[in-house]
Amino acid sequence: MKAAFSWTRGLPTAGTIAGVPGTPEAGGRLGPFATTIFAEMTALAVATGSINLGQGFPDTDGPQEIADAAVAAIRSGANQYPPGAGIPRLRQAIAGHQRRCYGLTVDPEGGVLVTTGATEAIAAALIGLCEPGDEVVMFEPFYDSYVASAAMAGAVPRMVRLHAPDWRWDPADLEAALSPRTRMVLLNTPHNPTGKVFAPDELAVVARACIERDLVCVTDEVYEHLVYDGAHVPMATVPGMAERTVTLSSAGKTFSFTGWKIGWATGPRELVARVRAAKQFLTFASGTPFQHAVAAGLEAGDRLVAPLRQSLQDRRDLFCDGLEALGLAVSRPAATYFATTDVASIGEVDAYDFCRALPGRCGVVAVPSSVFYLDPGPARTLVRWAFCKRPEALVEALERLGSAAAA
Numbered sequence: 001m002k003a004a005f006s007w008t009r010g011l012p013t014a015g016t017i018a019g020v021p022g023t024p025e026a027g028g029r030l031g032p033f034a035t036t037i038f039a040e041m042t043a044l045a046v047a048t049g050s051i052n053l054g055q056g057f058p059d060t061d062g063p064q065e066i067a068d069a070a071v072a073a074i075r076s077g078a079n080q081y082p083p084g085a086g087i088p089r090l091r092q093a094i095a096g097h098q099r100r101c102y103g104l105t106v107d108p109e110g111g112v113l114v115t116t117g118a119t120e121a122i123a124a125a126l127i128g129l130c131e132p133g134d135e136v137v138m139f140e141p142f143y144d145s146y147v148a149s150a151a152m153a154g155a156v157p158r159m160v161r162l163h164a165p166d167w168r169w170d171p172a173d174l175e176a177a178l179s180p181r182t183r184m185v186l187l188n189t190p191h192n193p194t195g196k197v198f199a200p201d202e203l204a205v206v207a208r209a210c211i212e213r214d215l216v217c218v219t220d221e222v223y224e225h226l227v228y229d230g231a232h233v234p235m236a237t238v239p240g241m242a243e244r245t246v247t248l249s250s251a252g253k254t255f256s257f258t259g260w261k262i263g264w265a266t267g268p269r270e271l272v273a274r275v276r277a278a279k280q281f282l283t284f285a286s287g288t289p290f291q292h293a294v295a296a297g298l299e300a301g302d303r304l305v306a307p308l309r310q311s312l313q314d315r316r317d318l319f320c321d322g323l324e325a326l327g328l329a330v331s332r333p334a335a336t337y338f339a340t341t342d343v344a345s346i347g348e349v350d351a352y353d354f355c356r357a358l359p360g361r362c363g364v365v366a367v368p369s370s371v372f373y374l375d376p377g378p379a380r381t382l383v384r385w386a387f388c389k390r391p392e393a394l395v396e397a398l399e400r401l402g403s404a405a406a407a
């Protein structure tokens with residue numbers, strides 16, 4: 001497996017990836033983003049036949065009735081371009097979901113945009129809502145596409161650090177990250193990679209900054225239904241925020257169909273219009289039959305999601321208990337698919353080196369959380385493990401890790 005470029009080392013000044021054997025050069029401002037950590041680590045898992053606890057996708061399908069709805073949509077001829085903003089039934093279902101779950105009113109005509117996964121929604125939000133040179137405040141560690149999408153938009157990321165192991169942050173760091181050029185706060189709750197659920201008092205601090213400085217908040221809430229401890233509070237429900245917040249979510253995580261790539265943005269019409277303007281020229285529209293199936297899933301309410309959430313919570317506990325039994329310092333996530341360990345607790349000094357060597361040592365793949373930082377500093381020994389896999393796979397992975405530790 002060829003070495004891949006660690007784009008964190010190239011930021012914030014982009015360049016090429018010269019000097020990395022076998023890696024094609026990608027110059028310009030996207031030079032540092034040649035290969036995502038997920039592509040790298042999944043390729044490593046395939047090449048070595050390892051258990052893939054790197055990329056966050058379930059190794060089983062979501063609910064059969066949603067899959068059946070996709071098949072039925074294909075057979076019924078729902079196979080040509082849908083409206084660019086999404087089929088009316090799905091836009092209604094998304095608006096209904098926001099109302100039912102959170103009491104939020106969004107207009108299914110102008111206030112909902114269906115996207116090709118949350119990934120496209122993130123890119124379209126940054127491109128549509130930021131001008132080149134605008135600054136975007138985000139929390140570090142950050143989901144990998146945030147900084148790449150900011151680069152595509154010509155926007156400049158500014159970081160507020162979440163501190164391990166409990167992922168608290170200092171409001172003074174938010175104040176320091178803000179400037180007259182700040183245009184947006186890009187929030188992610190529940191948060192990948194840490195599994196943190198932002199508490200109401202934390203949201204209030206972010207909200208106050210947005211309101212005082214007239215900022216837009218884009219909030220990535222793709223794990224909204226995968227919360228095990230505490231409760232998810234959408235930023236749009238915080239007083240004064242609905243009118244300045246674009247909320248992003250995705251069917252991939254909620255229903256375990258990550259490959260379908262149906263996501264959405266909701267919010268005030270004038271903000272969503274700008275996201276839509278960008279989306280039109282990224283993909284124009286998103287997979288018609290999957291939109292029908294996701295609408296059916298959302299219309300089912302919590303019936304299909306609740307068992308999945310419970311099963312993921314059980315797997316979180318199984319896996320975190322197992323990691324702790326191996327002597328690893330574990331940060332047990334309140335939500336999401338991911339647990340974090342500090343491999344300094346087993347004498348490791350660099351998470352990237354650890355993750356590159358792990359498949360060869362014991363046939364398990366994980367992701368170094370250090371890549372989710374511009375400069376990881378003390379986070380250079382953090383490793384992210386995806387536990388959204390079958391219990392048998394998790395048990396086998398723990399056994400393999402145990403034998404590697406004993407060797």
Ligand code: PMP
Nearest residue numbers: 117118119143192222250252263
């Ligand atoms: N945001 C976060 C925080 C994620 O973890 C992911 C991965 N699901 C995405 C966005 C991308 O979502 P999608 O697969 O729907 O593009």
Ligand code: GLN
Nearest residue numbers: 038039054055056057192
């Ligand atoms: N969201 C997934 C994760 O964090 C990865 C999605 C992707 O590969 N881009 O693992």
